[in-house]
Amino acid sequence: MINYGLSRLSSMLASRQISSVELTQLFLERIQRYNPSTNAFITLNEAASLEAAAQADMRLADGNAAPLTGIPIAHKDIFCTEGWRTTCGSKMLENFIAPYDAHIITQCKQAGMVNLGKTNMDEFAMGSSNETSYFGAVSNPWDLAAVPGGSSGGSAAAVAARLAPVATGSDTGGSIRQPAALTGITGLKPTYGVVSRYGMIAFASSLDQAGPMAKSAEDCALLMNVLAGFDARDSTSLERQTEDYTRLLDQPLAGLKIGLPREFFAAGLSDEVARSVEAALDEYRKLGAQTVEISLPNSSLSIPVYYVLAPAEASTNLSRFDGVRYGYRAPNYDDLDDMYEKTRAQGFGAEVKRRIMIGTYVLSHGYYDAYYLQAQKIRRLIAQDFTQAFTQCDVIMGPTTPDTAFNRGEKTDDPVAMYLSDIYTIAVNLAGLPGMSIPCGLDHRNRPTGLQLIGNYFSEAHLLGIAHQFQQATDWHERMPDAFRG
Amino acid sequence: MTQWEIVVGLEVHAQLSTQTKIFSGASTAFGADPNTQACAVDLALPGVLPVLNRGAVERAIRLGLAIGAPINRRSVFARKNYFYPDLPKGYQISQMDEPIVQGGSLLISTASGEKLIRITRAHLEEDAGKSLHGEAPGLTGIDLNRAGVPLLEIVSEPDLRSAAEAVAYARTLHNLVMWLDICDGNMQEGSFRCDANVSVRPVGSTTLGTRCEIKNLNSFRFLERAIDYEARRQIELLEEGNRIRQETRLYDADKDETRTMRSKEDAFDYRYFPDPDLLPVVISDAWIARTEADMPELPWRLRARLVAQYGLSDYDAGILTSVRVMAEYFEQMVLASGGAAKQCANWMTGELLAALNRNELAFSANPISAGQLGLLILRVQDGTVSGKLGKTVFEALWQGEGSVDEIIAARGLRQVSDSGAISAMIAEVLAKFPAQVAEYRAGKEKMLGFLVGQVMKASQGKANPQQLNEMLIEQLGRPSHPD
Numbered sequence: 001m002i003n004y005g006l007s008r009l010s011s012m013l014a015s016r017q018i019s020s021v022e023l024t025q026l027f028l029e030r031i032q033r034y035n036p037s038t039n040a041f042i043t044l045n046e047a048a049s050l051e052a053a054a055q056a057d058m059r060l061a062d063g064n065a066a067p068l069t070g071i072p073i074a075h076k077d078i079f080c081t082e083g084w085r086t087t088c089g090s091k092m093l094e095n096f097i098a099p100y101d102a103h104i105i106t107q108c109k110q111a112g113m114v115n116l117g118k119t120n121m122d123e124f125a126m127g128s129s130n131e132t133s134y135f136g137a138v139s140n141p142w143d144l145a146a147v148p149g150g151s152s153g154g155s156a157a158a159v160a161a162r163l164a165p166v167a168t169g170s171d172t173g174g175s176i177r178q179p180a181a182l183t184g185i186t187g188l189k190p191t192y193g194v195v196s197r198y199g200m201i202a203f204a205s206s207l208d209q210a211g212p213m214a215k216s217a218e219d220c221a222l223l224m225n226v227l228a229g230f231d232a233r234d235s236t237s238l239e240r241q242t243e244d245y246t247r248l249l250d251q252p253l254a255g256l257k258i259g260l261p262r263e264f265f266a267a268g269l270s271d272e273v274a275r276s277v278e279a280a281l282d283e284y285r286k287l288g289a290q291t292v293e294i295s296l297p298n299s300s301l302s303i304p305v306y307y308v309l310a311p312a313e314a315s316t317n318l319s320r321f322d323g324v325r326y327g328y329r330a331p332n333y334d335d336l337d338d339m340y341e342k343t344r345a346q347g348f349g350a351e352v353k354r355r356i357m358i359g360t361y362v363l364s365h366g367y368y369d370a371y372y373l374q375a376q377k378i379r380r381l382i383a384q385d386f387t388q389a390f391t392q393c394d395v396i397m398g399p400t401t402p403d404t405a406f407n408r409g410e411k412t413d414d415p416v417a418m419y420l421s422d423i424y425t426i427a428v429n430l431a432g433l434p435g436m437s438i439p440c441g442l443d444h445r446n447r448p449t450g451l452q453l454i455g456n457y458f459s460e461a462h463l464l465g466i467a468h469q470f471q472q473a474t475d476w477h478e479r480m481p482d483a484f485r486g
Numbered sequence: 487m488t489q490w491e492i493v494v495g496l497e498v499h500a501q502l503s504t505q506t507k508i509f510s511g512a513s514t515a516f517g518a519d520p521n522t523q524a525c526a527v528d529l530a531l532p533g534v535l536p537v538l539n540r541g542a543v544e545r546a547i548r549l550g551l552a553i554g555a556p557i558n559r560r561s562v563f564a565r566k567n568y569f570y571p572d573l574p575k576g577y578q579i580s581q582m583d584e585p586i587v588q589g590g591s592l593l594i595s596t597a598s599g600e601k602l603i604r605i606t607r608a609h610l611e612e613d614a615g616k617s618l619h620g621e622a623p624g625l626t627g628i629d630l631n632r633a634g635v636p637l638l639e640i641v642s643e644p645d646l647r648s649a650a651e652a653v654a655y656a657r658t659l660h661n662l663v664m665w666l667d668i669c670d671g672n673m674q675e676g677s678f679r680c681d682a683n684v685s686v687r688p689v690g691s692t693t694l695g696t697r698c699e700i701k702n703l704n705s706f707r708f709l710e711r712a713i714d715y716e717a718r719r720q721i722e723l724l725e726e727g728n729r730i731r732q733e734t735r736l737y738d739a740d741k742d743e744t745r746t747m748r749s750k751e752d753a754f755d756y757r758y759f760p761d762p763d764l765l766p767v768v769i770s771d772a773w774i775a776r777t778e779a780d781m782p783e784l785p786w787r788l789r790a791r792l793v794a795q796y797g798l799s800d801y802d803a804g805i806l807t808s809v810r811v812m813a814e815y816f817e818q819m820v821l822a823s824g825g826a827a828k829q830c831a832n833w834m835t836g837e838l839l840a841a842l843n844r845n846e847l848a849f850s851a852n853p854i855s856a857g858q859l860g861l862l863i864l865r866v867q868d869g870t871v872s873g874k875l876g877k878t879v880f881e882a883l884w885q886g887e888g889s890v891d892e893i894i895a896a897r898g899l900r901q902v903s904d905s906g907a908i909s910a911m912i913a914e915v916l917a918k919f920p921a922q923v924a925e926y927r928a929g930k931e932k933m934l935g936f937l938v939g940q941v942m943k944a945s946q947g948k949a950n951p952q953q954l955n956e957m958l959i960e961q962l963g964r965p966s967h968p969d
Contacts, residue, residue, distance in 0.1 A: 080533045093532065100526055102533055199533040206762035234535050235764050313762055316567050319576020320530040324628065340569055363567075363757035372759060 001026065002162035003480065006071055006219045009165060013060055013070040020060065020070030024053035024114050027072050031117065031163050034484060037144060040157040042077050042135045043085045044117040052114045059112050068226055069112030074164035076155050077118040078125055079210070080199040081105050084115070088201045089123040089133040089151075092321045092328045092347035102199020103231045104168060104210055111226045116164050120154030123349045124318065125175055125203040127151050128421045129411065132351040137408055140183055141481040142447050146405035149179030149421075155213045156183040161484040166214045166223055170200055172207045173306050174400075174425025177437035180213055181400035181450020184439040186467065186477055187213040188220045191457050192432035193238035196231030202317040204310035205236075207429040216477050217438060217467035221245040224460060240458070248465035254288035256466065259393030261296045264424055270403040276441025276449040277399050280470065284397075287469055294392050296385040301378050302427040303419055308362050308375035309430075315359025321347065354415065383431040390456045395466055399424055400437040400450035424452055434460045438467045439476040448476075488725070489689040492717045493697075494652045494682055495606075495644035498659055499637045500669040501613070501677040502545045508612050508636035509536030509579060516675045520618070520629035528615075528634045530574035535763050538563075542636040543767055545668035546586045546610055547777045549638060552666055552784055553605055555590025557774055563610075563764045566756045571628050572615035580639075582758040585609035586767065592642075592662070593786060594654045603655050604643040611637050632676075638668070644683065644694060649713035653706050656680055660706075665785050665810045679704050684716045686724065695720070696730040700737050700744055712737035716744050788813055796820065796827035805835050812849050815856045822860025829863050837880050854883045861890045875899045875947055903950040905957065908941070911949065912961050915940045926962060934958070 001009075001018075012018045028046055035041050049072070056070035080086050080098035082105075087093045101109065108115070122132040130138040130153025138153040140146035141161035148157040152169030156179035159167050169176040171189035180187030188211045195210045202208060212223035224245035231237045258281070265274065281291055323329035323343030330342035348356070362371035389396060401421055411418040428435040433454055440451040451470075455463040471477045507514055510527035527534045550557045562584040565577040587608035594601055613635040618627035640659065646652045660678055663669035670677050680703045685695035700716055703709040715737075720730050735744040760766075783791070785807045792803035792813075806816045812834070819830045838859065842852060862883065866876040871894055882893040894900055902908060915937060916923050926933035941954055 080531070086532070088532065096532070098533075099531070197533075198535055201532040202763075204762075233537060235537050236762075312759065316565050316577050316757070316759075319567060319569065320532070320574060322569060322571075322576055324571050325529060325574060326531070336571065360757065363759050365755045365757075368757075368759070 002030070002165075003215070003478065004165070005216055006068060006166060006214070006222045009071055010067055014065065016060070020053040020056040020072075020114060021050060023070065024049055024072045024116065027116055027164055030161075034161055034163055037139060038141060038157045038161055038163070039136050039138050040119055040154045040161065040163055041074070041117040042087055042089070042120050042133075042154065045084060048083070049114055049116055052109075056112045056114055066111045068222060070114065072114040072116045072165060073108055073223075074116045074119050074155055074158045074167040075105065075108075076121055076152050076167070076169050078121060078170050078201050079105050079168060080201070081115065081118065084118060086118065086201070087135065088125070089121040089135060090348065090352070091134040094134065094328065096327055098199075100199065103196035103233065104227050105199065107226050107229070108168075113226070119152070119158055119167060122151035122153065122175075123352050124201070124314070125151040125170060125172055125208075126314070126351050126355055128174070128178055128418050129406070129408070130154065130179070131408060131412055132349055134349060139408075140405045140447070141484055142184065143405065143445065144483075145407050146447060147182070147408050149182035149401075149405065151175040151179075152187075152213060153179050156180055156185060156187070159183070159185045159213055159215060160481065162480060166212065166219055168210060168223075168227070169213045170208055170210045171425075171429065171435075172203050172209075172310060173429050174422040176211050176213055177400050177425050177435055177450070177452060178422055180437040181439070181452075182405040182448065184442075184448030184450075184476070184479060185213060185215060186217050186220055186436065186438050186471075187211065188224065188436045188460065188464065189428065189434060190224070190228065190460055191434045192429075193236050194240075194434075194458070194460065195227050196229070196234040196237045198231055198233040198237075202313075204313040205317060206313060207306075207310060209429070216471055217436070217464045218246065218249055218471075220436075221249060221461070221464040221468070224464070228460075243461060245461050245464055248461045249468040251462075251465045251469075252288065253284065253466065253469050256284070256289035256395065257393040258284060258289050258291045259294035259389050259396045260291050261294050261299065261389070261396060261398055263296050263299045264398030268402050268420070268423065269399055272443040273399045273401065273403060273449045276443075277397075277451055280440040280451045280474075281397065283470060283473055287473060292393055294389045294396065296382075296389060296427065298378060298381045298385050299427045302382060302430060303423060305375045305378045305382065305430060306422075306426045307358065307419060308371045309379065311355040311359030312362050312372055313359070315356045315363065318348075318352070318356060323347070351415070379430050382427050386427075386431045386433060386454070386456075395459075395463065396454040398452050400452040401425075404443045404445070404447040404449055428454055433457060434463055436463050436467055438470060439479070440474075441476060442479070448479075490686045490717075490721050490724075491689045491691070492648055492713070493644045493685045493687060493694060494646040494649070494713055496642045496646065496652060496656060497681040497683070498640045498656065499679045499681075500640060500663045502542050502636040502638055502668055503670055504539055504541040504545070504636055506539060507634035508539050508542045508610065510634050512634065514635050516672075518631055520627065521631060524615075524630035524633060528574065528630050530576075536579060536761075538764060538767065539636065542610055543586065543769070544777060545636075545666075546608060546638050547769065547774060548666045548668050548781060549608055549640070549663065550587035550590060551774070551778055551781060552662060553587075553590030553592055555587045555605065555608070557769055558584055558586055558588055559769050560584065561586040561609075561767045561769070563761045563767070564758045565761045566758055568754050568756060570614070571626065572617050572630070572633065574615065574630060574633055578612060578614065579761055579764070580611035581609035584766075586769075592655065592658055594651065594658045596651050596654055601645075601651070603645045606641045606643050608638055608640040611639060613637050644685070644697075649710045649717070652682060652713055653710045656706060656709055661785060661808060665782065667782070667810075673704050676704060680709050682709060682713055682716075684713055684720070685730070686717055686720045696732050698730065698732065698744075699734045701734060701747060703737055708737055708739055711739075711742055712744055715742060719744065782810060785810070785813075792816075796831070798827065798831050802831045802835055805839075806831065809849050815849075815852070818856035819860035819863070822857045823863035824867065826863050826867050829867065830860065833859065833863060833880075837877065841880075841884055853886060854880075858883055858890050865890055865894065869901055869903060869950060870894065871899050872901050872947065872951060874951075875901070898946075899948065901950050902945055902948045903953055905953065908945070908949055908954055908957055909961070911941050911944045912954075912958055915944060916961065923962065934962075937962070
């Protein structure tokens, strides 16, 4: 049952073959058993989970259930969850109990979904390996020595190890897609503005976007129906007609034009990932799609642009963590400035501090034009590259990451090498486009590879359909790590 | 010896009169218990986001239209970054490069006539909270009720040349923001605060001297005294051969002096950049047109109209347009009085303002309606009551004894114009005071006043005075002139 998709679990719940309490217990037991090895969850509250499951069962019995009522879900610990500790992976919020629900938590609650627990993540979503979490690194279920990617590493590991049927993540530069690729699951970063950011602890406001992480594209589509929608509390939330993200799942791919950016298949891409991506593209050709080479000439500038803009926004987004109103405060200090300095020196980890310093620097008087403004200009050029590309193709495909999962500790001393693992995903955030990662193979060490799909604005339903058709023809998404089968 | 010229520019923070805060739904009402009007957004909890209150934008547009300024069709909110305990996000949302109002001017009256003061810009921003010292020993309390209250910062050019001009400008602006209904103008509660940039230079010089900024002047008196003090301080320094250091200073009202708060060297780098949580504010022509249609007649236009249309003196028109409710009251009163504009102006600037002053009431707390006061003027004009007894009616109206006509009837104040009745009263008085009558007839014309007074007294003040006068003279006959 741990491998069942959401629609199957949903019909079992609807027909009372299983109760939500039983399903929740099943996953809570798996978490008890496997969390010590994966460290996928930071906070559990079994009583609250079971209470929510019991409520869902009542709803199911009353006949007013929504499609995902009773389905357990794991939430990235970046989403404020009323009454739950919400840490964002940081010592700064180690004891912060959120007094309100993020918009997507409300949406999930209203849908009758059951919160299984809060998943581990890189501190304040800053990282690509989940090693910057104050609550310890997360292991990749495929190989416990490997990282699961980041920053949504806990959610990715939870779904990959079948500790949760589905999870939420957030993606600022690849934080859904990169861990999805490294753990062999499916993840979608929606178009910027489709999912409300209200209650999602901000990293880089103009790039952050929440999305689903699941075993399949179909499950992502079902969860998107819950997550997406206008929210007046987020000024960047887009007011659009409600759409059914499952509506194009069965659309055939004949005539689909896939653009392959030559910059994504150049030096830096590992042979093994390249081979599995090529194999996936062959599969698409068999399904009736054709491929065409395209160019994203400015994509090589994505990483430098991102590492100006994201830290700039982060440096001020994180100013509120000052020890005054909530969160960590240094125990001993001399005066106000000393309190600020010690609180932030002790409360933030090294990567967060590095980005606050970079961000503060690029916004400083005398440097602003050269860094921040220049980066904004290039950001527009990067977005224009995609606009141009979508005149030649319907969807862009390529590798999600240059390589498969690396080992813990392998890149921690080399931030730039770590940053390069997001080289193919970052441009998508800069342009605000939707992007997905779907599993497309395993390397010689049995570590998953990911295929990235990039669509035009608001093409999520189309992307999900393109991914679903692939998953109908292949079984990569059904593979799971042996160690977690029991 | 060098003659010095004082150069002043003002930055005014007007708190906008919206019900809720500029980026949250919390109330802006003044005086609540600490932190009872601070919601999750105001507390800057993790994950919260700002949503712009369009009412604040609307009010900024009103000011822009009133001062003849271009309204930027696109304006941008920026983050101004600094750490302070009463600044919950660690940045203030303000506007930097693209403010909502850019330009405009305000005409002020000075000792040497009218003067046009140019306005540089007006931008929207949120207020910070308050630090409370001394509530508990060794601790500082934070009250975030004020955090997120909308402010319009209105910046003038350095066009003011004295403390008196600065006060005239501040008063004109203060009147205007209240006139436009965008700010309650309450200076004690901090709804209208001034920062003054002061410099001095030798008369005839065209370059600006080094300026000092004096912060948080919350009364016109302090504004005037702080500028006077600061200008004197700078002149003394320069005359002793010293230089002025650019700095921010605070005015100490108790000592009547300004002192250093921080020098330019410790100025913050605020690292302004566009707030990515807020979209640029786009103002359509239609929005501006709607706002314009909704604007009250501007005070200086109304003042000119009162002079032209009602023949009022410019002085009276100035008083009547100092507060918008007064001008509205005046026009309603004129209508009710049957067009007796001058009498209405006299009664308003005389009786009514005196009574309000005596009772320390604001005009808006005036207990007499414009309709009733206008009717009273009409009753005086049409002879129903005498002007003198009109004042008695006014007192009764003030006390809430009823309507004008009810009071006249209840108190029997109707003027007596019946010549028979007056004639009888005259006869009675002439009989009672033969000596005075004789004196009058012997040429002592002063006695007429005495006799008029006696008849009026006999009528309990109700006799029509003009009629009484004419009839008394007739009945006394012409006095004989001693030759």
